[in-house]
Amino acid sequence: MELADPPHASGMPGTTYVYVPDVDASHAAALAAGASEVSAPEGKPYGERQSGVRDEYGNIWWIATFDHPASSSGRLRTQRRFVGQSARGGVNRRS
DSSP states (O other), rough: OOOOSSSSTEEEEEEEEEEOOOOHHHHHHHHTTTTTEEEEEEOOTTSEEEEEEEOSOOOOOEEEEETTTTOOOHHHHHHHHHHHHHTTTTTTOOO
């Protein structure tokens, strides 16, 4: 991840995925601080609310929170459904 000012000649941008309590507020704060929007805040089918921003060094920050904050088992069920895993944790193999 590039964080030097000015950027190091051989530096390369990176990507970071962070969980925050409020995606919309964090997204707005990042834009107010000079970041550019990669993806507006939106609900995802795997049980998260997510957005993306690019900082002044080219790093992309994916900002997310769980749509089911009170229920970790609810999050797990939603994630398993999305990736096609059974309730036993195995992968569904379809012909």
